[in-house]
Amino acid sequence: MADFFGEVVHPNSRAFWTEDDDESEEAGDTTVSFTIDWTETCPEKMKTLIIAETPLIKDFIEQSVIQDHKSICSITSQNSKESSRIHRLPNDVFLCLIDSHINLTIAGDFIEAISPILSKSENTIAITCNHVSQLKCGEKAPELSFIRSLSTRGVTEKQRNFFPVLSQPNIVAGVAAGVISHAEVMNLPGTLAVLYLDGFELDSQSAQPLIKLFKELLSYDLKDFNVPSSLFLEKGNLYM
Template structure:
């Protein structure tokens, strides 16, 4: 069972609000993100599987390994006409939505609202999120390069997946988490795979768990190895 991510929890008392909040304008529409969907091909009326890929390390993996012949069919842009997401057609009625690094995850709720019609027309919804292992909270952290955890809606039997459910007090956020909550509300089957890696780049070894998942989910030949892109982050946050 999935809990509802993305909820706003207000303080029980105004004593917990910052003093500056009293002087902030109530109308923040000028800072509101605007998203625009542009279909390059006909919009699908029915989707067998809708797969959402999120997390910077997964992008080169998708580009090189997921499916060499995938076709770009939809672009989602922000108000500055910068791409924040791309939807690809993989095979038959299978579509992959890649969340690009430019997208700010604090706007995940608005993104989910923009693609709600695609979620409604999807028979199965799969989200894949990549996180650094330092974000995994547990008294027993696996001492391996990468491992998977899973969250799912009530209609999915997680035990058949052969992957341990994400235990408390771990928290996930972003588009995948929002999509999972929305799927729970509308009664759609959905799964969220969280790939934890011990590096800031995804190499062939770390990608093995998620590669196996995609092999089972997508009926096309995947490239098992890929060239890692160099790590280019300027700061390290622990």
């Protein structure tokens, strides 16, 4: 694995496991299964597959990118009524919006379920976001919002340098990180883009890094994009 690519770090303590986790392990297999339903024929190849997670990124895409492009595939888990959706965009680009119920504990099962789809992509882009307080390199935030990236060995030099590299010892978790780890293991081109926000809102100004990214990915004019006035980042366990 390339030296600029993040490593997978497993917990060295059981301090974060709960009694429920122990009970689940004793109960047997806890694998979550997923059902993949295509409303049209599954493409043999995809020029670009974009994987997007977190409610803020999804809301931005739904309001500003998808427009009239209907879903062609749904990916549903046995434990959720919601589903992840794949949309076909112009220029042989496919966009997968990840169900918000797919958390860290079942991200691996989800990646395994969609691995046949990931293998069809000639270039995979995974997008997620974090608050800038999660950036651990001591770097000052250059702007209200900015993107840092990680790339697999298979990407071109242009793709690798499109955004500054996410420095060590930062860790990215979730489906987006799992997708790019899968691409690295399978020797496929893939890039992880992490949007860092200095606040908890995404407006026309802080959305500029996303607009730049999608303009590059979609290769067509963004004049019809309707940037929402304000979207909000889930605070999770952040206390400001």
